[in-house]
Amino acid sequence: MSVAIITGSAGLIGSESVRFFASKFDTIIGIDNNMREYFFGKESSTRWNRSRLEMEIPNYKHYNADIRDYNALEEIFKEYNTDIDLIIHSAAQPSHDWAAREPLTDFQINATGTLNLLELTRQYNQKAVFIFTSTNKVYGDNPNFLPLAEQETRWEIEENHPYFKDGIDEKISLDNTKHSVFGASKAAADIMVQEYGKYFQMNTGVFRGGCLTGPNHSGAQLHGFLAYLMKCAITQTPYTVLGYKGKQVRDNIHSWDLVNMFWHFYQQPKQGEVYNAGGGRFSNCSMLEGINYCEQITGNKMNYTYSETNRIGDHIWYISDMTKFKKDYPEWSWKYNLEDILSQMFIEIKNRL
Numbered sequence: 227m228s229v230a231i232i233t234g235s236a237g238l239i240g241s242e243s244v245r246f247f248a249s250k251f252d253t254i255i256g257i258d259n260n261m262r263e264y265f266f267g268k269e270s271s272t273r274w275n276r277s278r279l280e281m282e283i284p285n286y287k288h289y290n291a292d293i294r295d296y297n298a299l300e301e302i303f304k305e306y307n308t309d310i311d312l313i314i315h316s317a318a319q320p321s322h323d324w325a326a327r328e329p330l331t332d333f334q335i336n337a338t339g340t341l342n343l344l345e346l347t348r349q350y351n352q353k354a355v356f357i358f359t360s361t362n363k364v365y366g367d368n369p370n371f372l373p374l375a376e377q378e379t380r381w382e383i384e385e386n387h388p389y390f391k392d393g394i395d396e397k398i399s400l401d402n403t404k405h406s407v408f409g410a411s412k413a414a415a416d417i418m419v420q421e422y423g424k425y426f427q428m429n430t431g432v433f434r435g436g437c438l439t440g441p442n443h444s445g446a447q448l449h450g451f452l453a454y455l456m457k458c459a460i461t462q463t464p465y466t467v468l469g470y471k472g473k474q475v476r477d478n479i480h481s482w483d484l485v486n487m488f489w490h491f492y493q494q495p496k497q498g499e500v501y502n503a504g505g506g507r508f509s510n511c512s513m514l515e516g517i518n519y520c521e522q523i524t525g526n527k528m529n530y531t532y533s534e535t536n537r538i539g540d541h542i543w544y545i546s547d548m549t550k551f552k553k554d555y556p557e558w559s560w561k562y563n564l565e566d567i568l569s570q571m572f573i574e575i576k577n578r579l
């Protein structure tokens with residue numbers, strides 16, 4: 227029997243992983259205790275997504291366990307033991323703003339929770355592939371010190387800079403930077419995942435996400451910006467743009483494209499390897515450009531205001547360089563660009579309202 231364990235299985239990346247891998251494994255074990263509702267309120271509950279998976283995926287089995295609870299996790303690992311071939315760890319406290327409210331909770335989930343899963347993988351099937359969804363916040367605000375130039379609708383890196391062509395690569399420093407409490411807890415986990423690869427020779431991969439997005443995101447003001455922006459555009463909810471003249475740039479990768487990266491890594495795993503994972507030059511937008519897209523797709527004028535105060539440590543310009551992953555896995559490429567993502571979101575969010 228082949229088993230894949232997916233943590234955060236009712237969230238955006240977890241649920242996409244469940245659907246993607248359901249036909250590739252005999253059993254998919256999902257672990258998610260809907261803590262997203264605790265972080266961001268009822269509107270961000272992922273219960274709807276869990277129910278949908280339980281209804282639509284016959285080989286899906288859900289556990290309402292908390293990844294901070296080593297004993298509860300061990301029961302699951304004990305049951306499936308050496309049948310476990312793949313662990314996709316996507317459960318997290320995902321917001322850097324929220325982390326500052328409860329640093330202990332944030333660290334226990336993001337750092338200790340990850341260590342719990344790594345150690346159980348080592349105890350029960352050291353040969354399994356372990357995939358971790360890290361974040362570009364491990365680089366802290368270092369990207370904000372790149373030479374940027376203001377354009378009409380966005381900030382852009384200067385043309386003669388090596389990052390201009392493809393974006394920011396994995397060599398940018400993790401040190402001497404303001405990570406945010408969230409970035410620091412994810413960096414602790416990120417390094418542990420690398421260490422289990424290098425020290426214990428386990429098949430571990432770290433994927434440092436830019437903006438991970440898609441129609442199944444339970445978008446909230448503090449997390450999931452594109453989904454939340456689209457929701458506000460549809461419902462005419464007031465939206466506040468925070469700082470940088472609304473010209474801050476993010477690259478956006480569809481959750482399917484990210485999970486397809488996991489699939490390529492699973493088939494030819496490496497030990498403790500790190501990859502940036504984003505939309506790159508293929509799929510990115512500034513806040514103002516995102517608003518413009520949402521207005522075009524929904525036909526609604528967005529009701530937004532501007533506040534000078536940016537979120538602490540927020541990136542001004544971030545585009546992921548995907549060259550390293552594409553070199554190691556040349557058959558992978560993006561399937562969905564920004565327009566595809568937003569059009570899918572429009573349909574899905576309208577249906578869910």
Ligand SMILES: NC(=O)c1ccc[n+]([C@@H]2O[C@H](COP(=O)([O-])OP(=O)(O)OC[C@H]3O[C@@H](n4cnc5c(N)ncnc54)[C@H](O)[C@@H]3O)[C@@H](O)[C@H]2O)c1
Nearest residue numbers: 234237238239258259260261262292293317318359435438
């Ligand atoms: N979405 C993004 O823009 C983005 C960007 C970079 C990195 N990431 C990372 O990618 C991963 C997935 O993000 P997402 O957007 O799918 O988040 P999400 O919030 O949609 O999904 C995470 C899921 O984990 C669950 N969860 C949280 N704490 C838990 C706990 N203690 N025990 C069990 N389940 C718990 C939540 O209920 C939620 O359903 C996270 O690690 C996040 O840090 C996301």
